[in-house]
């Protein structure tokens with residue numbers, strides 16, 4: 001059986017995005033999900049959609065959802081692509097724009113899926129390291145890369161690159177620039193308008209974070225018609241299921257609910273950052289629904305283990321630039337109070 005599997009696939013570790021909780025009663029602040037439920041309209045639409053039509057395949061083109069998204073972004077339906085989570089869209093970008101041995105440029109530390117996708121495709125990774133305080137030297141990005149990924153806001157840092165800077169980069173690059181905006185709804189600004197100015201810019205968005213639909217697996221991309229067409233050519237026929245299309249459309253139509261939950265999360269994010277800062281932590285400015293913070297005078301890994309014992313899951317990434325920090329997803333106010341109390345109960349942190 002092993003002989004049937006390509007050698008490079010055997011070498012790859014299975015990609016597991018985050019730890020899933022196995023015990024009830026855990027406070028899950030480790031995978032940047034939304035702590036609030038999706039719009040009530042999602043439940044209404046799903047209830048109505050659960051009937052005998054489930055025997056039918058879904059619309060392969062996700063046309064109704066694409067039209068709804070297009071009208072909000074004032075573009076054509078053919079400028080919108082819908083995928084099985086934005087992860088699927090990122091994978092399709094490799095298939096569509098970067099074949100074997102083609103150069104794919106991305107920063108590090110950033111979304112851990114990028115290097116995995118590059119390896120699966122046998123493409124050539126060009127890694128640009130973030131500098132001090134997570135500043136990114138965009139001039140170091142290679143002009144001749146077939147594909148460039150930039151998560152904005154970035155993970156795990158939560159930091160943001162201004163639109164002007166990414167516009168300059170888009171102008172300079174010869175290949176496709178994917179601006180991964182999975183967390184953009186939590187930021188003060190975003191780069192979505194760049195796809196109208198630059199035919200090589202593809203914006204990707206997620207329904208998993210701001211729309212509270214991680215369980216439905218829907219993401220979308222905005223780009224020039226030629227880019228969208230290339231993605232349509234390489235996708236599976238029925239890549240987004242019937243219920244997911246219906247749920248995402250209902251969620252997208254309820255922009256009021258989106259604004260309300262985003263506002264709550266941003267408010268809690270600011271409170272969490274302020275409190276940690278007051279207790280001596282170093283906290284990077286976050287434009288996302290998580291905070292990347294460094295505990296004072298104690299290894300982050302120890303705080304991580306202490307929190308896990310207290311049944312609070314946060315994310316710890318070992319490594320030169322990440323190993324002194326913890327990434328904490330913004331939960332409800334109650335969850336964050338519990339987290340802060342759990343941190344406070346740690347003997348060496350109590351003094352700070």
Ligand SMILES: Cc1ncc(COP(=O)(O)O)c(C=O)c1O
Pocket residue numbers: 031032084085086087088111151154155180182205206207208214218219
């Ligand atoms: C930067 C970034 N892009 C994309 C994704 C994937 O999102 P989705 O759930 O839409 O596949 C994530 C998920 O955590 C992410 O952090």
